[in-house]
C-alpha cells in the first residue's frame with residue numbers, strides 16, 4: 076500500500092485526536108499511536124482504518140474513555156473519511172458547523188456522550204450520510220432538516236432535549252427512526268406506517284399517528300385573516316399561470332432555435348434485481364481516481380426478514396441477530412466471478428465477510444440443505460459459514476472476516492512471496508491437503524466438494540493458519556465451468572464427466588494448481604489465457620530445470636530435491652484424466668509425508 080494522505084492531513088488528524096483526548100486518562104494522541112513520526116495507514120493508529128489506496132476511511136473509538144471535544148475543522152481535512160464512530164465516551168461541547176466539510180461521511184455515530192447545543196444545519200448538506208446516531212446526549216434546538224440527504228436510512232436521536240416540530244424526513248427510505256424522550260411538539264408527519272409509538276413517546280406536546288394522542292382541531296380563522304389568505308392564494312394562482320405561460324413560450328422558442336442537439340447521458344442508473352436501493356456511491360479522491368464504496372447491506376433488507384436468515388454459529392460470545400447484520404456498515408471488498416463480497420462491521424467490533432451469490436441455479440431447499448450439511452462438518456482449517464440467507468432472488472452467506480488476507484495476496488501481493496519461505500509453503504500445502512481430504516470424506520455421501528479451490532479462497536487466521544473458505548459454494552455445473560475457465564486446458568476433460576465423483580476430482584486438480592503456485596510463485600490468471608499447469612509441464616518436459624521454481628525459494632536455499640518431489644505430487648493432481656488423479660486422501664498423505672521429511676531434515680542439520 077502506498078500512503079497518500081499528505082502531511083497537512085496527518086497534522087490535522089493528530090490535532091483532532093489531541094482535542095478528543097483532552098481530560099481523558101489517556102491524555103494525548105501519542106498514547107493512541109497517532110503521531111507525526113508514523114503513518115495512519117501503515118503504522119498502528121488505534122481506531123483508524125484506511126482504504127487500499129491509503130486514505131483514512133474510518134475512525135472508530137467507541138467506549139474509549141475519551142473526555143474531550145471534536146475538532147471538526149481538523150478532522151474534515153481527511154476528505155475520504157466515511158465513518159466516524161465515537162459512541163459511549165464522555166465527549167462534550169457543540170458540534171461545529173465545520174462538520175459540513177466532511178463530505179464523504181456515511182456514518183456518524185455520537186451516541187451516549189455529553190454533547191450539547193444545537194445540531195448545525197450544515198449536517199443537512201452531508202449528502203452521503205446514511206446513519207446519524209446522536210442518541211443519549213444533551214442536544215437542544217431543532218432536529219436538523221435532512222431533505223437533501225437522500226440516502227439517510229437511520230436517525231437515532233432519542234433521550235436528548237430537542238424541541239420544535241419534526242421536520243419532513245423521507246420516511247419511505249428511513250429504516251430506523253427514534254426521537255423519543257425529547258421536547259418535540261406538533262403533528263407527527265406521515266411515517267408511512269413504518270414506525271410505532273415508541274419512536275415518538277416521551278414528547279409531551281407531540282400528537283397524531285402513531286401516538287394515541289390526537290391533535291386538537293385547528294381553530295377557525297378570523298374573517299380578515301381568511302380574506303388575506305384568499306388574496307394570497309389567488310395571486311399565487313395568477314403568478315403560477317404566468318410562469319407556465321412563459322415556460323411554454325420559452326420551450327417553443329428553443330424548439331425552433333435548436334434543430335438537433337446530441338443527447339448527453341451523464342448519469343447511469345442501474346437497477347439491481349432484488350429491489351436493491353443504490354447504496355453504492357462513487358466519488359473522486361484528491362488524485363481524481365474514482366473510489367467506490369458500498370457501506371451497509373441495506374440493499375438487501377427490503378426483502379429480508381428474520382425468519383429467512385439462518386444463524387449457524389455466532390462469531391463471538393454473543394448471539395448474532397438479524398438486525399446486527401442489517402444495521403452494520405458494509406464495504407464492498409470485491410466482485411468475484413460468482414458474486415460480490417462485503418466486509419460487514421458488527422457493533423461489537425466483529426467483522427464478517429458476507430458473500431452475495433449471483434446466478435446460482437439451485438433451489439432454496441437445496442441451498443439450505445447444503446449449508447446445514449457443510450456447517451455440521453468442522454475442521455480447524457476450514458471456515459464454517461456463520462449465517463446464511465436465501466430468497467428467490469439472492470443468496471447470502473457470512474463468514475468471519477480474515478484480516479490477514481489470502482494466499483493469493485501472500486504470494487503475489489506487494490511482498491511477492493519474499494518473506495514466504497519453503498517451510499511455510501510446505502506447511503500450508505500439508506494443512507490444506509489434510510483439511511480438504513477430511514471434508515471430502517465427511518461430505519462424500521452428500522456429494523458436496525469445494526468446487527472453487529484457489530489461492531484467493533485460502534485465507535489466513537489471526538495466527539496465520541491457512542483456512543479454506545467458501546467450501547461447497549458451487550454446484551456441479553458451475554464447478555465444471557469454473558475448472559474450465561481456470562485451466563483453459565483443452566486436454567483436461569474435467570468437465571466432460573459430470574456427477575459428484577468428477578466434482579471431487581476437480582478439487583484435486585485445483586489443489587495441484589495451488590501446489591504449482593506455491594512452487595513457482597506465478598499467478599494463475601483466469602482471464603489472460605495463461606495456463607500455469609501447461610507452462611510448468613512444457614518447461615519441465617523440455618529441460619527438467621529449476622527455471623520453474625520461484626526465485627525467492629532458490630535464493631533462500633530451498634532444497635531442489637524436495638521442490639521436485641512436491642512438483643511430482645502436483646503433476647499427479649493435474650493429470651488431464653480425472654480417473655488418473657489420486658484421491659484427496661492420497662494427496663494429503665503424500666504432502667504430509669513431504670512435510671514430515673522436511674521437518675526431520677531441518678532437525679538433523
Ligand SMILES: Nc1ncnc2c1ncn2[C@@H]1O[C@H](COP(=O)(O)OP(=O)(O)OP(=O)(O)O)[C@@H](O)[C@H]1O
Nearest residue numbers: 409411412413414415416428474475476477481531
Ligand atoms: N472471509 C473473508 N475474509 C477476508 N477476505 C475474504 C474473505 N472471503 C473472501 N475474501 C477475499 O475477498 C476477495 C473477493 O472474494 P470473492 O469470493 O468475492 O471473489 P473471488 O474468490 O475472487 O471470486 P469467486 O467469485 O470465484 O469466489 C478475495 O480477494 C478474497 O480473498
